[in-house]
Amino acid sequence: MKVFKRFSPIQIARYVKSFHKGAFAVESVGEFEFEAGMIRVDRLPQHQKRALAGKVNTLLRSLRPELPSYC
Numbered sequence: 001m002k003v004f005k006r007f008s009p010i011q012i013a014r015y016v017k018s019f020h021k022g023a024f025a026v027e028s029v030g031e032f033e034f035e036a037g038m039i040r041v042d043r044l045p046q047h048q049k050r051a052l053a054g055k056v057n058t059l060l061r062s063l064r065p066e067l068p069s070y071c
Contacts, residue, residue, distance in 0.1 A: 001022070001023045001024060001025060001031075002015055002024040002025070003024070003025045003026075003027060004024065004025070004026045004027065005027055006026070006027070006028065007026050007028070007029060007052060009055050009056050009059050010059065012024065012026075012056050013056050013059040013060050013063060014063075016034045016037060016038070016039065016056065016060060017037055017060060017063060019034075020034075020035075020036065020037050021034065021035050021036070022034060026052075029048070029049060029052060030046075030049060032044070032049070032053060037060060037064075038057050038060060039053040039056055039057055039060075040053075041053045041054065041057070
């Protein structure tokens with residue numbers, strides 16, 4: 001499990017994107033799980049954690065390459 005010293009959405013998004021499934025923690029916030037390249041928000045108890053996970057998930061969506069229109 002990777003432990004981040006502070007909440008940095010771009011670093012966390014790169015970590016989640018590269019490992020696709022696992023867990024990480026932010027020292028001042030707590031633990032998070034991710035699966036299929038997205039942070040699981042259904043298992044997060046606090047509203048603050050859900051908001052932070054939402055920011056990272058939004059960033060992850062923007063980092064994904066779009067499929068060509070002919071697919």
